[in-house]
Amino acid sequence: MALAPHHQLTSYAPAPSGDRWGAGRALPRRQPGALTRALSRHHGSPPQQRQASTAQSTQHPSMAPSKLAVAVALVATLLLLSNSNIKAASGVGYPPAPPVGPPPHQIVDPAKDCGGACDVRCGAQSRKNRCTRACLKCCSVCRCVPAGTAGNQETCGKCYTDWTTHGNRTKCPAA
Numbered sequence: 001m002a003l004a005p006h007h008q009l010t011s012y013a014p015a016p017s018g019d020r021w022g023a024g025r026a027l028p029r030r031q032p033g034a035l036t037r038a039l040s041r042h043h044g045s046p047p048q049q050r051q052a053s054t055a056q057s058t059q060h061p062s063m064a065p066s067k068l069a070v071a072v073a074l075v076a077t078l079l080l081l082s083n084s085n086i087k088a089a090s091g092v093g094y095p096p097a098p099p100v101g102p103p104p105h106q107i108v109d110p111a112k113d114c115g116g117a118c119d120v121r122c123g124a125q126s127r128k129n130r131c132t133r134a135c136l137k138c139c140s141v142c143r144c145v146p147a148g149t150a151g152n153q154e155t156c157g158k159c160y161t162d163w164t165t166h167g168n169r170t171k172c173p174a175a
Contacts, residue, residue, distance in 0.1 A: 110140040114140060114145065115136070117135075118131075118132050118135035118145060119132070120145075120149070121135050121148075121149060121173065122135055122173065124149040124150070125149075131173045134171060134173045135172070135173050137171070137172075138159075138163065138171060138172035138173070141159065141163070142156055142157070142159035142160045142172070144156035144159070144160060150174065151174070153170075153172065153174055156172075
């Protein structure tokens with residue numbers, strides 16, 4: 001379907017005979033420049049100037065291949081980098097991570113093993129009896145005493161770290 005030039009377009013407008021709704025009759029445009037003026041008011045420039053400005057932006061055909069080459073190179077670089085990150089994240093060729101702290105004293109028989117482990121744990125405390133009493137209670141329930149004289153509670157698991165008193169303080173000695 002071929003379109004007519006803008007000065008031959010027709011519009012549906014009320015008929016000049018006083019017919020209120022225009023009865024759908026097509027009227028020819030009176031001024032060929034009316035459309036151009038209306039478009040320039042709404043869009044900023046007439047269609048001829050807009051077509052000229054788009055022609056100016058594409059007048060350098062040598063720029064398009066270089067931009068395409070840069071885009072292809074950028075995508076290729078990103079793919080290579082993401083591939084190398086995936087290989088590095090898989091852990092191939094890397095030694096295992098060192099443990100967080102020294103291994104805890106695993107308690108097989110709480111009646112025999114807890115006393116010696118808690119003596120080591122509370123050896124550097126100023127309130128040794130209080131520390132030993134709490135350590136023995138945690139050792140008998142959790143069957144574990146963290147290594148060293150302070151810290152390393154994570155090595156004994158959630159029983160040792162999450163057991164709290166009625167006042168929301170940790171029951172098992174941290175130091």
